[in-house]
Amino acid sequence: MKTVTLKINGTEHTAEVSPRTLLVHLIRENFSMTGTHIGCDTSSCGACTILIDGKSAKSCTILAVQADGTEIITVEGLATAEGLHPIQEGFHLNHALHCGFCTAGVMLRAVELLEKNPNPTEEEIRWGISGNLCRCTGYNNIVKAIQWASAKMQGKELPSTEPVFV
């Protein structure tokens, strides 16, 4: 067993784990933060995406021991005392989620995307979230939500959230 100490959403946590423990299980089982999900076993779906030291990561493909000493943000840590993160608002206002299962992973991936590229084109967004599978939304509104969050984070005029439905 190894001792792992890490910060999750600003709070320090410690656990004794076996080396094979996956980070996603440490978060979900040991620390009972179940907003991070598991959707596959081949690092393909992105439902388990979190931020490790600011980098979006598939927590099903990282060992808990590897995360020793890191700072992690999960979906539970996106909102602050001031309110929802713009990406959360964007997802809600643009109907970018249906069943909600992939949502945490896509949002966290989008947070890093916007951090690095505050003004992405539609194509950059689509490629930027290509490690996240969504089976419900068809992605149109996810793209729209990320564009909305981009505007909001830069203090620009906010795009309409009404559906364009001729």
Next chain:
Amino acid sequence: MIAEPFGYSSPQSLDEAYALLHEHGDDAKILAGGHSLIPMMKLRFAAPTHLIDINKIPGLSYIKEEDGFLKIGAMTREVDLEESDIISSRYQIFTDASKLIADPQVRNFGTIGGNIAHGDAANDHPAVMMALDAEVEISGQDGKRSVSINEFFHGFYTTAVQHGEILTEIRIPAASGHFGSAYHKAERKVGDYATAGVAVVIRVDDGGICTKAGIGLTNVNAVPMRAIRSEEALVGSMLSAGDIAKAAQYAAEDCNPSSDLRGDEDYKRHLVSVITKRMINRALERAK
């Protein structure tokens, strides 16, 4: 999906890592980015008894031009290649390739050293390295040695890296003159392994004559392969449409693809031909 139990060490230096490799024997594995190894362990296709995590060893991640080489530390992440100014201004072949490797989250962790040392002909960097005529630095308790990429891949998942050794650096002859490079792979969907991939490096002189050509092929041979006849067809030529077509044809003939879900042999040869042609043209465009 859960791996079999194993031991874990996180050395702080290469010397410590070599010692651990010796201590744990053949069943120990180096953990770099982990995005090839951990999925295989979860599926129980691989079951090392000990993982030696080299992520905490300082000094293995860099991109720099020095002594006539582009030097890339083995632990340099794909994302660092994507975001590097040196790479995007002079070695676009990496920008092309990185964008097509897996997905952004995987590229945040996957390393160039791991991509090569995995010894998988389906990975993209081996072909890129062959086109670039790279050298690989392998380090161990007895010091460092340098191996040409042409001698690096021995077979399915086996490479020149011997037990007790670690791949530490990749050295590429620095871009000079009218130099252009390009990579593309056909894939069934974004992030897939290549159905067929082609890496091309071209240098031309002021008169437009090709003075150097490197062509590497992805996933159309048991080990990563170099299209030598194609290279020869280009060097010394004016890179006319006919010259390029000939190089494309040779690449298609010389590769040795197997039929699988991605396509049959005939289709893969066809793709090699088409992509070789397109990548030569793209590299040439960039060389100008």
Next chain:
Amino acid sequence: MGHSKKRKEDARFIQGKGNYVDDVKLPGMLYMDIVRSPYAYAKIKSIDSSKALEIPGVVAVVTGKDLEKYNLHWMPTLMSDTQMVLPTDTVMYQAQEVAAVIATDRYIARDGKEAVIVEYETMKPLMDPFDALDPEAPVLRSDKEGKTDNHIWHWEVGDKEKTDDIFSNADITVKQQMHIPRIHVASIETCGCVASYDKVENHLTMYMTTQAPHAIRTVIALVAGHVGLTEEKIRVISPDIGGGFGGKVPVYPGYVIAIAVSFLTGSPIKWIEDRSENLQADSFARDYHITAEMAGTSDGKIQATRFKVLADHGYTDASANPSKFPTGLFSIGTGSYDYGAAYMEADAVYTNKPPGGVAYRCSFRVTEAVHAIERMTDMFAKKAGKDPAQLRMENFIKKEDFPWASPTGWSYDSGDYHAGLKLAMDTVGYDELRIEQAQLRKEGKLMGIGISTFTEVVGAGPSKDFDILGIKMFDSAEIRVHPTGKAIARFGTKSQGQGHETTYAQIIAEELGIPMEHIQIEEGDTDTAPYGLGTYASRSTPTAGAAAAMAARKLRDKAKKIAAHLLEVSEQDLEWEPGKFFVKGAPEKVKTIQEIVFAAYTNHPEGMEGGFEATHYYDPPNLTFPSGAYICVVDVDPETCDIKVRRFVAIDDCGNIINPMIVQGQVHGGLTQGIAPAMYEELIYDEAGNILNGTFMDYLVPTAVESPNWETGHTVTPAPHHPIGAKGVGESPTVGAPPAIVNAIVDAVAHLGIKHLEIPVTPFKLYKELKAVGYFNQQEA
């Protein structure tokens, strides 16, 4: 109605506070992992659990022999066939459950699974459904007494004689063999459960990924009633569901094993599938081999269609269909066109593949039918020398001809197909695209335009025809309004992302005038919700949505009586406007719904029951018939054969729309699940019965890169028999998109001699077809 209200359910999902089944944790909970067969067809010679039981933390290993003691080793399927829970002697498909390992955590359960040693004697599997029909073929279901072949059932509909007669005399006939391949819903959440049996109370609480919790409770009672689990002792809770698409309708063996183990050990048992188990063993969709034919006149009038189907059901018929419909609603296959004769027949066979036959976002086999009719319409147009849009316009059922009796027995309720196609053509710029296409062809470029104008049939269904295991397919709503005028409403359906908490609240708000923010919606707990058949086949709005409106109207009737009492007028003198009753001609004499509800608890008229509650079980008088006109534009790389969807315009008619944002979101998602089988997804098996693409590495679910930007729109033809005129929409796009895409790809290469392409149309497949017609020879020459 018609307002894009933001969803009430979002708050918990965007903050990581959803509650999915793997989030359920109970004290003393054990974990279950399942040993699966590496072979498609084999005798089990022995199962040795001793090594597994030596692992600290492994509590038990359960086999078919153990379940046999309680007669729980077999269970009935929804189609009255039988399915193994765990085998006692033979495995019938690769990845079939063989034994279950119970341990104190999921890692140990996994180690235990690896340590169970099973000895098999392999047999040659039967993988091809046509081979399965061979009289010499081995009989797979020898467990069934008197079974001498692999045939499951024969079904037919329509007028064979009349149809054959038209075909014999027709100017033009077209015929095509096509396969609608086996695919998988692959919801991002896999299936799983926590079965928790309380020995003291003899009570089972079952948290599970199910789209139909009430029906499941009844099924459990039918299967396990003999060991004392009668229906009042069973509580099924369907928590938040991470996507269903039909894959969470069936009862999988894993659920039953978990219940059995919890029953035997008294501990809560958690079972969560891996993705590979999900893809390899859970219910498939489609897998119809269709010979489709169409006959008509030389000037392009469709006269008749004839379809013959061979359905590959795997080793048992575990389809999720209404009992009387072995091919589901496949008989909608005459499409949107006005002609008088059709004949369809189908046969089903057993093979050594996993069982299933679920929706994949489709109303009971409508997708297969629509693919056949829309492909044939294009082939017929080609042969008649007509533009496919024009031919459709000339053959559509006219708006004024509804209700329209179809030659296979349906009564289409309403539609305006001409308006839909016209809007789609105008939006995409159809005529300009045809001009551009002609120009591109001259330059050797490949571009195609494909159309699909489909009719769906959803909202199952009227009780005279529709039942599952005898239970009629009504659905229910119960509305309870509290004294302060705030409400809770409960339903027999179960959202898996469709946004019921918002849509139902909007319907009730509309009917009662209570703000939707003050209407709490609950589903999925069989102890609290009224009985219903669940959410699939686009039935929730047509059935439970109608039930909500009807229950609300019962309350409005009561409200009127109370208002009359409070205002001291007669009911006839009152007028309703959302949220209040007022006296006709004296609008100042008014009682708000809140005042009325308060009075229902504090000051109700003598002789009236107190309280303010209503329940309605809605039995639809007919199905609803949503329709759509889709146009797809593709560009094909003439060298690599890569296919790029350039435009896709989807015009849907789902009747009156409650929430355009949600409807549009459903259309977007359905379209991506339409491009998936059209171009990417297929479950592939080799002759030895091995699945070749049983993970997300090779089962190609489209990402945001493959999925194009969808352009959506709508026409509105209200369902005349539905209380709010709605028709249901969740599945139309999955049904309508594949033929539009394939028609576009075929159109791009039709001039090169290609008549038909099988889905999924991959670049590899297209390359082979083009090579076969000599296209690359011409190119090189």
